[in-house]
Amino acid sequence: MVFEHQMHMMNLLTRIGWEARVAEYRERTPVSARAAGDHPADKTVPLDEAAQEVVDYMLLVDEAPLAEPIRGSTTFAARFSAQGPRDSRGRSLRQLDLEHRLLRYRCSYMIYSRQFEQLPASAKSAIYRRLWDVLSGRQRGEAYARLARADRAAVVDILHDTKPDLPAYFSSASVH
Secondary structure (H helix, E strand, O other), X not given: OHHHHHHHHHHHHHHHHHHHHHHHHHHHOOHHHOOOOOOHHHOOOOHHHHXXXXXXXXXXXXXXXXXXXXXXXXXXXXXXHHOOOOXXXXXXXXXXXXXXXXXXXXXXXXXXXXXXXXXXXXXHHHHHHHHHHXXXXXXXXXXXXXXXXXHHHHHHHHHHHHOOOOOOOOOHHHOX
16 A cells, blocks of 8 residues: 555656646747647646645545554564654654554655655645645645644644755644
8 A cells, every 4th residue: 555655646746747847848948949739748737736636645635544454464564654754743754554544644755755856846836835725724625624633733743844845834833
């Protein structure tokens, strides 16, 4: 389950990175220099739309609850949970739940990945804006109903303590 999540997240990050790079190309290159409608840059998805898909997956909004707890015979869960940065309270986005859902905190540990770090600035900015809109409670809707205020605030606190490039507007005091 962890690797399936990781691979899908990598695919989404690859896609939004591509979309951002194509949009940057499009801004630099006049339409007359490319065959309009024939070029991949003419068939892109807006960054905000791609960011919504990334953030929804990152926050596990469509995750099905586990029917029963997962138990394993290996030390993978313990080793996996021990990795990664921890906030001032010892919490980490790599902590597994495995009783009710995959991750203890509803935010993907892939936010620390090299692939995320190397996204074009426009893609990271779009992701961070959307992430804040959801975590702050400004973005509401049925899809986000399972993200309780306390869970959203915990994710903001963890990110605030562990993500050096997190925009200044992230503050758990502003989570509604």
